[in-house]
Amino acid sequence: MSRKGENIRKRKDGRWEARYMKGRDMNGKIRYGYLYGRSYKEVKEKKIRMISEYPAFFTYGSQPSALLEDDRICTVSAHWKNHIRYTVKESTYSNYGEILENHILPALGETSVRKFTNQTLLSFVQRELEKGMSYGSIHVIMGVLKNILHYGQELGCLPAELLKFPRIPAGSKEIRIMSKEDFRKLDACLSEGSDPFTFGILLCMYTGIRVGELCGLKWEDIDFNHRKIYIRRTVTRVKNLDMTLIEGQGVCPRTRLNIGTPKTSTSMREIPLPDRLLSIGTALKKNGRCFLLTGTENCVEPRTVQRRYASLLKKCQIPHIKIHSLRHQFSCRWIEQGFDTKSLSEILGHTSVKTTLDLYVHIQAETKREYMNRLTTP
Numbered sequence: 001m002s003r004k005g006e007n008i009r010k011r012k013d014g015r016w017e018a019r020y021m022k023g024r025d026m027n028g029k030i031r032y033g034y035l036y037g038r039s040y041k042e043v044k045e046k047k048i049r050m051i052s053e054y055p056a057f058f059t060y061g062s063q064p065s066a067l068l069e070d071d072r073i074c075t076v077s078a079h080w081k082n083h084i085r086y087t088v089k090e091s092t093y094s095n096y097g098e099i100l101e102n103h104i105l106p107a108l109g110e111t112s113v114r115k116f117t118n119q120t121l122l123s124f125v126q127r128e129l130e131k132g133m134s135y136g137s138i139h140v141i142m143g144v145l146k147n148i149l150h151y152g153q154e155l156g157c158l159p160a161e162l163l164k165f166p167r168i169p170a171g172s173k174e175i176r177i178m179s180k181e182d183f184r185k186l187d188a189c190l191s192e193g194s195d196p197f198t199f200g201i202l203l204c205m206y207t208g209i210r211v212g213e214l215c216g217l218k219w220e221d222i223d224f225n226h227r228k229i230y231i232r233r234t235v236t237r238v239k240n241l242d243m244t245l246i247e248g249q250g251v252c253p254r255t256r257l258n259i260g261t262p263k264t265s266t267s268m269r270e271i272p273l274p275d276r277l278l279s280i281g282t283a284l285k286k287n288g289r290c291f292l293l294t295g296t297e298n299c300v301e302p303r304t305v306q307r308r309y310a311s312l313l314k315k316c317q318i319p320h321i322k323i324h325s326l327r328h329q330f331s332c333r334w335i336e337q338g339f340d341t342k343s344l345s346e347i348l349g350h351t352s353v354k355t356t357l358d359l360y361v362h363i364q365a366e367t368k369r370e371y372m373n374r375l376t377t378p
Contacts, residue, residue, distance in 0.1 A: 008043060013265035016043040020050070035086050038261060046086045071157040073116075073148065074109035080151040090258055094238040099144045103128065108145075113152040116159040125166060139168045177329045180366065182318045189316045196293050197308060199280050203229070204323065207271050208330035208348050211302045211323050212236055216259055220288030227278055229271045231349065234262045235299050257301050267349035331360040336367055 007019040018035040035050065037043030077100055085093065107124055124145075128138050146165055153159070178186070187205070190198050200214050207229060209217075216233035223230065238258045262268050273281070291299045309323045327348070334344045345356040 013268055016040050018043045018047040020047060033087055050086045071113040073111050074105055076113055076152040077148045080148050089260055091236045091238050091260060096144055097239060099141055103141050104145055113157040113159055117161055118164055121163060135168055142168060175325060175328050176321055177325050177332060178321055185316055186318060196284055196295060199284055200293050202277055204326040206274055206277060208327045210327060211305055213262060215299055215302050215305060217292045219286050219290055219292055222281055224282055227273045229273050231262055231269050233259055235259050235302060237301055259299060264351060266351050269349045271347050328360055335361050
């Protein structure tokens with residue numbers, strides 16, 4: 001239970017939020033930072049840990065000179081990473097680190113923020129495009145770079161001119177989905193099985209859940225009485241940031257399996273369970289605390305599911321397509337049936353219908369041909 005004055009509260013999405021004062025801006029206005037967790041205890045520990053490890057965060061607004069002597073991107077980004085360490089999900093923080101190490105620092109690490117210009121920005125984008133990076137990936141990279149530069153500005157490290165970030169689409173890469181024939185073939189192959197993995201792939205096909213969400217699904221998350229699935233967690237592999245030891249082995253692996261909250265607050269959702277899947281799930285049901293795919297209290301990681309799925313496609317003589325494409329296939333089939341987009345957006349856990357339409361609605365060529373033939377029929 002939170003106490004008065006702690007600035008800790010429970011949000012509507014079920015997460016706990018702790019607010020802390022980072023400092024004051026040039027006009028003396030207080031600037032706040034926020035930490036998130038799945039419980040009051042977790043978020044309070046994060047706040048205590050941040051205060052003890054990074055006390056400078058709470059006074060940097062009045063001491064901008066700390067970064068003035070070295071305003072290179074590599075230095076500013078290191079301070080920015082420390083600043084956001086406990087304010088974002090661990091998987092997000094890990095992704096930011098990968099983007100920095102693989103893209104931003106090799107090209108811009110030694111660049112001074114004060115000498116940063118629009119030409120520097122455009123040259124960086126051009127180099128990434130020449131390396132074969134997709135627009136979607138560059139869109140994400142630019143988002144991280146923008147945050148770093150904004151953080152530098154807050155500390156008094158101003159770029160040489162007003163930066164105008166180019167408009168880059170969030171994703172333009174064509175998504176491959178199965179043909180209707182291959183989809184029916186996969187369904188028929190799965191109908192012959194009666195194991196948790198088969199049930200899990202059917203859930204991906206007919207509810208559109210992500211592979212990480214499937215790995216994090218427990219039997220207690222399936223309400224057979226009300227015919228609903230509750231998406232409460234996701235499984236990802238992240239960098240072992242705190243060098244956590246493997247219990248009983250005394251070793252520190254570079255990565256570790258992380259069970260956290262879904263991608264966004266809207267991703268924590270409930271999905272109606274189709275009658276066909278209800279009967280299959282009822283026959284397989286186990287102890288509520290057990291993960292669906294393993295039948296134990298230990299989860300399986302997404303890469304294992306991806307490999308088993310690839311083997312399944314090979315067995316069914318279906319060309320290889322990523323398991324995430326089943327989510328796109330679900331969206332495609334939903335729209336082709338003439339169902340409303342708002343419901344689809346809520347089932348997928350998107351923040352807006354626009355996201356659903358822009359990224360997940362793909363009409364197959366054979367369907368377009370069918371539409372055209374209908375129009376030309378008197």
